[in-house]
Amino acid sequence: MSANSRLTIAAHALAWIGLYQRQGHEVATSEQIATSANTNPVVIRRLLGELRRAGLVESRRGVGAGWSLARELESMTLLDVYEAVEPGPLFAMHRTTPDQGCVVGHGIQPAMQSIYEGIEETVRHELARVTLANVLRDVLAAPR
Template sequence: MAIHALTMLGRWDDRSLTSAEIADSLASNPVLVRRILGNLRDAGLVWSTEGRGGGWTLARSPREITLHDAFTAVEEGPVLSRHAHPPSEACAIGRHMEALLEKEFRAAEQAMEERLSRTTIAHLVQEAVTRERELSER
């Protein structure tokens, strides 16, 4: 939802969008959208203005905001779930499983972070505009 909202704001970078406008695109509730936008504001990715003509805008250029920025603004903790409770130390597999999985999960999370850091909101805006143009030409 955060990336969708940022991409909308990047597409219409010349004006503010209301949480209701963003919620319509998300087929969601404006209250939920405002919560997400609040997290993005706290991360310095968007800012809001109140009153008539107010709404939400990007705080930085769409070229300067990555998917990783958006992800870390709204998600906490590791991406992949760890053991809810420690396995048995009496088991030859159990006593090593957390360390083995931590190594693999951390490598996967680092790969995801690197990939998300390479894609910007500007890239998604361009891709969406291109797809929309192609769709209208059919």
């Protein structure tokens, strides 16, 4: 599976901003977050832009610009983040329409679709159980 790291990086960024704000800072810059995540600031800005459209963070421009949380980490779940940064389904159908003249080709997509929907619903439920405050707590609990 072409697993991508968007959810991981987004959670990283949110945890970083949250911790930084707990330390008394107003805003965090994409440069700082990119350094922590070992990637490029533009990558972080792109991701945070999606989180902003989802209402999870806010950005400020000009001097003293940067990013801040739009809500408390406690009220933000991994499902919110997942929906903000992962558009597609977990499993895909055929790239081309199967042979509709064949019984299997005709019935396979609705059959798999309903199975996949059930699984995605379960995954969403699991993601909704974890808040970003949980994530930050676990991050800080890691042995050094």
